[in-house]
Amino acid sequence: MAQVNKINSDGTGLRYSKELSIGVVDPSAVWTPLEPNSYSDFGGDTILKARSPINAGRQLKKGVVVDENSSGGFNSDLTQSNLADLLQGFFFADARTKSEFSAVTAVDGTLEKYSGASGLSIYNSGDLVFASGFTNTANNGLKRVTASAATSITVAENITTEASPPSSSKLVQVGYQFAAGDLDVSAAGGAYPTLTTTTKDMTTLGIIPGEWIFIGGDTASLGFSNAANNGYARVLSVTANVMTLDKTQSTMVTEASTTETVQIFFGRVLKNESDTSLQVRSSYQLERQLGAPDDSQPSQIQSEYLVGSVPNDLTFKFDTADKITVDLSFLSTSHEVRSGVTGVKAGTRPSLADSDAFDATNSTSRLKMNVVSTTDSNPTALFGFLLNFDINIKNNLTADKAIGVLGAFDITAGNFEVGGTMTAYFSDVSAITSIRNNADVTLDFALAQNNAGVVVDVPLISLSGGKLNVEQNKPIEMPLTTPAAEHTTFGHTLLMSFFDYLPTAAM
Numbered sequence: 001m002a003q004v005n006k007i008n009s010d011g012t013g014l015r016y017s018k019e020l021s022i023g024v025v026d027p028s029a030v031w032t033p034l035e036p037n038s039y040s041d042f043g044g045d046t047i048l049k050a051r052s053p054i055n056a057g058r059q060l061k062k063g064v065v066v067d068e069n070s071s072g073g074f075n076s077d078l079t080q081s082n083l084a085d086l087l088q089g090f091f092f093a094d095a096r097t098k099s100e101f102s103a104v105t106a107v108d109g110t111l112e113k114y115s116g117a118s119g120l121s122i123y124n125s126g127d128l129v130f131a132s133g134f135t136n137t138a139n140n141g142l143k144r145v146t147a148s149a150a151t152s153i154t155v156a157e158n159i160t161t162e163a164s165p166p167s168s169s170k171l172v173q174v175g176y177q178f179a180a181g182d183l184d185v186s187a188a189g190g191a192y193p194t195l196t197t198t199t200k201d202m203t204t205l206g207i208i209p210g211e212w213i214f215i216g217g218d219t220a221s222l223g224f225s226n227a228a229n230n231g232y233a234r235v236l237s238v239t240a241n242v243m244t245l246d247k248t249q250s251t252m253v254t255e256a257s258t259t260e261t262v263q264i265f266f267g268r269v270l271k272n273e274s275d276t277s278l279q280v281r282s283s284y285q286l287e288r289q290l291g292a293p294d295d296s297q298p299s300q301i302q303s304e305y306l307v308g309s310v311p312n313d314l315t316f317k318f319d320t321a322d323k324i325t326v327d328l329s330f331l332s333t334s335h336e337v338r339s340g341v342t343g344v345k346a347g348t349r350p351s352l353a354d355s356d357a358f359d360a361t362n363s364t365s366r367l368k369m370n371v372v373s374t375t376d377s378n379p380t381a382l383f384g385f386l387l388n389f390d391i392n393i394k395n396n397l398t399a400d401k402a403i404g405v406l407g408a409f410d411i412t413a414g415n416f417e418v419g420g421t422m423t424a425y426f427s428d429v430s431a432i433t434s435i436r437n438n439a440d441v442t443l444d445f446a447l448a449q450n451n452a453g454v455v456v457d458v459p460l461i462s463l464s465g466g467k468l469n470v471e472q473n474k475p476i477e478m479p480l481t482t483p484a485a486e487h488t489t490f491g492h493t494l495l496m497s498f499f500d501y502l503p504t505a506a507m
Helices: 084-091 430-436
Strands: 013-021 036-051 061-077 104-108 113-116 127-132 141-149 152-155 170-177 183-186 194-197 212-215 231-238 242-248 263-265 268-271 284-289 303-319 325-332 334-338 364-371 386-394 398-400 410-412 417-425 441-449 452-461 477-481 495-499
Touching: 036 303, 036 325, 036 334, 061 303, 061 334, 084 268, 084 303, 141 170, 212 495, 284 325, 303 410, 364 452, 430 477
Parallel strands: none
Antiparallel strands: 013 284, 036 061, 061 325, 104 113, 113 152, 127 141, 127 170, 141 152, 170 263, 183 194, 194 242, 212 231, 212 263, 231 242, 268 495, 284 303, 303 325, 303 334, 303 386, 364 441, 386 417, 398 410, 417 477, 441 452, 452 495
């Protein structure tokens, strides 16, 4: 036996698994890897109560352990997918997905078909699906459905025969391509612009109010001829033949398409839900592996667990010339440690999927804060540029304590709060006026790279602060705080749209 004298931080690793119920993890659980840059805290703080009887020796007696407060927090870079699953816990909601299929049994390169035992009729002609995880490169990427049945879909693109695709392969609906001349723009003055159709029923797309879309593909025939009608947009309402947009990338103009087969793209939507039937409290176990104490037994890994961990606080941090990072923290019911001989808890531990981090310089394809307008989808921004900003989510959790329980037996959630801070470059006193008038303000930003992206939208903000910082030989800066509130039409305070595919035009 060769006991090590120390274990370095690079010998540790962090994973999580969703619990079946508070404190209970599935024996066949999947332990998903995470990429912490640092830890704010992790573990359990024991609470001692010393005996202090009146005695001639004037000394304390040894105390006893009466409680334990368990929690954990870490900082991570933000990538397209590394936190998408875990973020659902912070929103107390499940993501609203479009059509997804992960049971492809074969690919036919002659008939251009993806096949499965059943379930492929969820797709319709014109749907844009993103295929991933297939062995043959030609079978991955954006595909347009031309026909569907229960056991297969036919696509317009050339694909390659693949008799047994990997179990990780899947098809995800990421958009729709309208028939030639079917999608038009109506943009009368003094009203929000609308997308209108003659044939396609747009309620079948699964788009909800408050969701973001991207209009236009990567060739002229796949978008509107007027460039102002393409780009990011937020959906206010959807009926069979009219989709109203209340935020747009440019000021849209009326246009009747002719030969264009316009594409629109959309993603999975995650938001805090006002409908209690859609609210979901998820708890997790966080596993931190602590290396092997005996170098002759390298497979005997020590570990510690935060059990019954409910997501508490989360902060997105944006700084000039830096990566975009996220601080996450959890409140837990208890803390456990396991020796190397005992080993880690049962389950599968997949490898970490490599992905590029979003950064504030190259990944930010849209960033805008403006006063809310009831008629203009593209009002003037309050600020031209920001130095930094953050967005914070708080679930205001409380640990439930009880006699006979070391730690907590459950976690109670408080209000869902969203706020933040920012520093903007001052350019116009209208920003100060908006603060004093308590104007309704909205903030959104889009992050995009490698033909995928995320849009974050805070639909209703009240600004505070705004005292100008004037220093010699420097631009005037304006620090602000940005408390958010529920948007009464959309029923949420914060919404994220995860786009598995975006055209290069969106980058």
